[in-house]
Amino acid sequence: MEQAQLMFAATGALIFVFGLVAGLRDDSLLGRIIAINISGVGLFLLLVALAYRGLCQAADPIPHALVLTGIVVAVAASGLAIAIGRKLDELRNSSHRREGDSS
């Protein structure tokens, strides 16, 4: 049972760190959102791995509640980021178009 917990926790940690670093480095909006979501999932995997108590035993419910909250918060944040990004492109295109017309 220990290897499974450690294996998943290690994968979670790996994904969390790589997702975070990619999130900091990337420049396109969608790329950064994907990276942040992935590092979030990595972190949740770490949490759930910690809660894992063996194949048929009931796992520890508290981290599960935390991860559930985390998932909902992640989708809320990504939704807001995408909406801001969409309005930003709209503003940029309209300003280009205005420059385009006026010049």
Added chain:
Amino acid sequence: MSSLLVLIATLPLMTALACLLHPRGGDQLSLVASMIQLVASVLLVTELPSRSSLSHALGGWAPGLGIALGADPLAGWLVLLCALVQFATTLYARFYFCDSQARYRLWPLWWLLASALYALLLSGDLFNLYVTLELLGLSAAALCTVGAAKAEALEAALRYLLLGLIGSLLYLAGVALVYAEYGTLDVSALRTLISSSPASLASLVLLSSGLMIKCALVPLHFWLPAAHSSAPAPVSAVLSALVVKVAFYLLLRLWFELFTPVVTSAFATLIGLLGAIAVIWGSWQAFRATRLKLLAAYSTLSQMGYLFMFVPIVMALPEGDTRQFAYGALLLLAVSHGIAKAALFMGIGSLQQHLGHDEIDRLGGSARKLPVTLFAISLAGVALVGLPPSGAFLAKWALISSSLVSGQWWWMLVTLVGTLLAAAYLVRVLGAAFAPTAAAEPALPTCRLALQQPALLLAVLATFGLGFAASPVWDTLSLSPPEVQR
């Protein structure tokens, strides 16, 4: 008295819902709610000295299982700061946004930000702090986009949001490690449990780096100037005065209460060094800024640097009242900076709305047209620089004397250079404002007086109020120094 905690924590949420459900009533409701919140927080602060800390177990469950709302003097004073700045900026926002549609969009988000602030200050559970930090980051980013028609405002808000998310994820990783090692998330229980081990060191680093992104310490500060300067004035006032401060409050909790065995003096000196760099670099950038709001944002960076410089000093001081004096001064500097910065941003907002721009060189003649605002800006400037009549002067005096007492005199040098630089950029603004009107400036109608009073109210409070009535800060703190509660 614990129902007071419940009122403070839930009132903003209820107001947010009310403003969402009945937008037209938003204006009056917001004023009334911010007044109630102010009264409640004053009651909280007056109630605190008699009992070291109040707590309210939510859902009736013991803290190990459920979450507890708690407030000790440190949190009490910051709740009062939030309520005060919230009251003034709500009054100001009421008149700042003339277009009613923008106001109806503002109020729900405004009160969600407020509920995040109060929930964070009163919460006693690590994961609950993560959720409040997330709510704080999201509502602040959403507020930056209200009424923003320009592309760079949205860009700054987006960068702020994404970096906030990364910060929260780092924080959550730290929480995960703490939970894995100690099995509980309750702050008061962890205070006794945490001992120095590789896992708690890793969680300290994760928690601290996450929060340092949120309060823009030097290497991770790039998002702050753009975000705070492009947001509308009342929003950037709250961002600079409260949101950054509350993240610092969490860091204080971590370093001085939870992870005291883990925090080594090298770690504290590193924090102090970053703070010192922030002070110098922030004031230098503020001096070279061409726009008022950018100047104010950079001055936030440098003022936060002072707070970080306090950390190694308080860490080095031995137990007893010298440490208590430094800790009280740290709190006083945080409160006085919060009030003064909010006044400064509101003043700048009135100037911008009146002149149509906020370039420093074209400020000529505004002193004659907006005397009240200029007086508020100069008073706020005095409080920010830390010149005598203000509470910040007491805090700077304490910073210098405790840096000497603790033998780390180099922090004193940084403080002096920072004060001079801060005075330089304040003088630059006042000099430009007192200059005669350049002929080119169109004569604009004088601004509505109601728009200028909140700024003046806060500025006067920061200088004379905190200057002369600052001793209660030490009295309440000395009754229950955080370390003794162990």
Added chain:
Amino acid sequence: MSTNAWLPLLILWSSLVPGLIIFSLDESRQRLRTALNLIGAITKLLLVAGLIWGVYRELLFEFRWTLAPGLDFVLHADALSVLFVSLSTLLWLVTTIYAIGYLEHSPDRSRFFGFFSLCVTATVGLAMAGNLFTFVIFYEALTLATYPLVAHKGTPEAIRGARIYLGYTLAGGVLLLTGAVWLRTLAGPLDFAQGGILGDIPGLDPDALRWIFLLLVAGLGVKAALFPLHGWLPRAMVAPAPVSALLHAVAVVKAGAFGIVRVVYDVYGVEFSGELGVLMPLGALAAFTIIYGSVRALSQDHLKKRLAYSTVSQVSYIALGATILGPLATIGGLVHLVHQGVMKITLFFAAGNYAETLGVHRVSEMNGVGRRMPVTTAAFTVAALGMIGLPPVAGFFSKWYLGLGALEAGAGAWVIPVLLASSALNAAYFLPILYRAWFLPAGPWPLENHTHHRGETRPSLQWPPMVTAALAVLVGTFAAAPFSPLEWVELIATREYR
């Protein structure tokens, strides 16, 4: 809070409250503003009279308010502070009248008079400060209150002059703050006490004390215009005449000198600082400044700049007096604080009158000004002679006591020549002005406004210099009278040397 505690606070408020009210008045309320100013000045004068009478009868006037654990805001009226308070209150009344006349039609008068009263509040507060902490508060508040006054005209060079002024004074303030904090951490609360407190605190490291003394004197020296730190004074002459009259003859400059006196007598104690060996370098610096100021004054054609440099040299007399051991030198130094104030303010009033009525700014333009404005020039002459040190006017006494004190302390060998040289130099730069004013034929005046005045200029501009000139002569002739400045200073000196 005994009733005595309220008197110092009332004195402070008597100029603070009118100032704040004036800030909120808009421009047109001319009469109300003048009334407020005068009422404030007169009530303060009466209160100070009560204070003088009380301190003379050894009553304790102290107001204490704890700002933070270990940091108290203390207003304590002892003999030394009463000297400076009475000087600034009296001259504030006279200058307010002068300023009302001088700024007849100029804009932003509410702002001017608001900051004017804030500045006097700071000066009075500084004088009555009971410990070094309160002194630093009022010292910086004085800087803040005077910056807008210097920058009042709003012209580019006014703003530049004000910026230089602020640069110097803020740097000085920071040095003073550091010294005060360092001393506070070493020696605990620094309440001023007759004869100094550091002497009887055991185990203080003398080197640290020397460094602290250097920091304190450097911080105060900026305002006292000691040699390397005096750069701001001539440039701050851009300010309107009442500002340069009150501030650069009485308030700001004297604050620095007063600070040095406080530090030497009431913090270190003059014997203890003598043992530390810090007085000798300060004395040398003061002497050098006296000579340097007078030499620079010679070459200034601009009248107000020449007066500025003469202030630089005159103020160092006070610093010199403080550094010579012995009651007589102390008396000489302290009494000069009052005499120089009265004489210099007359000179600035006169200079202001010339600029306002005749548009005369340069010494070269002053030919025959005596015929055109006999009364003002007479006052100018009396003050100038006093500055040189001729007997009937007050200046003579301070130089006389300084010389006696130097002889008594055995330092006569280098102090007497300095005094003589400076008197000669004073004569060298004042007498040509007098000669030019009285004996040369009057040329065409640059700004001859043939307004309807019966006398030379507006009454509110004419009377102040006459009053202060008469005061200078009275103080000189009746030096031995019971409440004269000289008697009062002797009272202080006897208490300082226990």
Added chain:
Amino acid sequence: MMLWWVVDLTLCALMIALAAGSLFAATLRRRVIFFIAFGLLTAIVWARLQAPDLALAEAAIGAGLTGALLLAALPTAQPTEHKRDADRLIEWVSLLLAALLAVVLIAVLTTLLPVVDGDPSLAVTARLSDAGVSHPVTAVLLNFRAWDTLLELAVLLCATIGVLNLAPARKAPRHAGALADTLIRILLPLLILTAGYLLWNGAFAPGGAFQAGAVLAAATVVLHLGGGVRLPPFSLAQLRGLLALGLLLFLSVGLVQLAFGQALLQYPLAWAGSLILLIETGATLSIATMLSLVYLGGHPLRDWPVAGDSRDREI
């Protein structure tokens, strides 16, 4: 039992491969596809790690909604990213740094695992009997740590209001053809039924407000993608009511207890179950509205937030 580590190993390897794909793939479109696959795989991993609630939520929200959001937000004009060599160097340095940090984190984790002693779930199972619901995760979510869930609803509300303030809703794609309509006619009732089932089932087995809300939101997504068949015409007031319903119910129930002298959010033992169900239904409806509005990217109505008196009409 020997075989399980083979399954775990493949799952972990797949997770890392898909994560690497979605982080470092060439074009943005490919990264989004990888991300959706990664989401589905995570749902399977949650199921493997005995976390059925999370598997449901991840499948519906993580892969479903976020994936749909990202696909909808993919810019049509795909700028080809040309990597300058400076970028390549930075990339390598950041990868190295990431690897280093990962190794440190894993080393720290080895000191912590296996987490067995001091099992916090004992505290939960001990008090489960008077929590009103028998399923531990729902008990923790809605009773023990109710304040977290309440704030989380506030987070979702904040994001939704932020999105609504920004822009009008996305234009519906063109009609996708008859076959799609039939599929929608089959899927829609099923989705609504499962949502109801999940909501009700939350008290005894994995399920609950969030999963049910997500499934309802998926119904909106399907409707939107199926050619934007006329969405039910909500008036502004109804929309606002739906948004605020969940949080309002939660708060008012919590505060009413305060009136009875109990602590905030403390349910009386007898009614705990039904109160939780009431709150969950309210929460499901608002979560569904909020998530679908976030997916639609704005308000489908003419003028938010107040109809009528606004001078600057959006659309």
Added chain:
Amino acid sequence: MFSPGELITALLLLSAIVVFAAGTLALLRLPDPLCRLHALTKIDNLGFGLLAAGLALIQPTWIDGLKLLAIWTLILCSSTTNGYLIAHHCVWESRR
């Protein structure tokens, strides 16, 4: 040693694995998207059908078996529609 039920399940599962392998191979080898659609829709559906049937037999209660078959029918519906939509899009893409 194997009861007839288990035998049939093993048989079904083995065939499901073979079909899935063939489907994946086809997905990789076939040249253009339209052909690959066959692999995605037809072969995978068959594979899943076999898998569902095999598992349904060994479920403890018959309701779970029915659930598995219900899942299979749903997958049939959605994969056909997806196949149609993707094909429609490919044709529209190639004509543009």
